[in-house]
Amino acid sequence: MPELPEVETVMRGMAPMMEGAKITFAEAYRADLRQPIPADLSARMTGNVCKHLSRRNKYILMHFNDGLVAIIHLGMSGRITLHEKIRDMPGSLALPGLLKHDHIVWETDRGRIVFNDPRRFGLMLFSDEDSIDQHPLLKDLGPEPHSNRFDERYLLAALSGRRSPIKSALLDQKVIAGLGNIYVCESLWRSGISPRRLATNVGAARISKLVPAIRTVISEAIAAGGSTLKDYAKVDGELGYFQHQFSVYDQEGKLCRRDECGGTIQRIVQSGRSSFFCPTCQR
DNA sequence: ACCAGCTCCTGCTTGC
C-alpha cells in the first residue's frame, strides 16, 4: 500500500491507543516477513511501555520506555488494525481470532494491535533510541518533504548528474523520503514535468515548481487519510479517499484535468513500473 | 558509481 501519507495516517491512528500503553502480550505467528522477526519479540516488548510513535520515511517507529525502538514497515500490502477492548469485559479481550496473514499481535490494557501482511514485503525490527539515526534502514534516507532540509537548492543538487528519468530518481528514498509511485506521478503532473525527462535536465525553473508540488500533494493526501487502491485502510478499517483526487494515477485514457490542456492521460512503463502522465502539458 | 531489471509474495482483475 503505503507511501508517506498512508504510513502517517496509520501512525496517527495508532497513537491514541499506543502512546502510554503497556504491552501485556506480544507474539509473532511466523518467523519472518521480508526480514526475520526478532525472536525475542515477546520478551523485549511484554511489560514495556510505549512512550510515543513517530514516522521516518515509510517506517513507523515505536519508542519504548527502556530505549527499545520497534521499526515497522508495511511493504506493499501491510495493514495495521486496532481492536479496542470492550469495557466491562473482565479477563481476556473479547475479540475475534486471528485472520489469514495476521503475523504479529500486540495487546495492551487498552486493546489489541494486529499487523496483517498478505504479500509479506513488510518488516518489523528492533533498534535502540541511542543509535536509531544510524540504523542501516534509516541512515541514508533523503529529507522528508516537509522538513527544512528539503528545498529547491537541495533537490537541484541531488538531481544534478543523475542520468535516470526524474520519475525513477524521485522513487529513490535517498533523494527524498516517502514518495512512491502514486505521489511521484501526481507531483510530476502538478509541476508539468514529464516523467521521462532526465533528472539532471529538470533544471531550476522546473524544480521551483516541483518542490511545492510534492509538498502540496503529500499534505492533501494526508488530509484525505491516504489513498486506498486495494489493501490499504486506516487502523479502524476506514478507507482513505485521496484516490478520488488523483489527477493522473490510474487515469489512463481520461482527459487531462489541467485547464485548457485538452491532452489525454497516458500510461507508460518505466523501470518496470507504471507511470501516468499527460504528454501535452508535462514536458 | 550509476542504473535498469529482476525478485520476493499473495490475491485481485482481465481476457480468452
Add this chain to the structure above:
DNA sequence: TGCAAGCAGGAGCTGG
C-alpha cells in the same frame, strides 16, 4: 464459468 496471465502502493540485489 474457469483458468492463466498480468498486475499491484516497496525496495534490495545483481549484473551491465
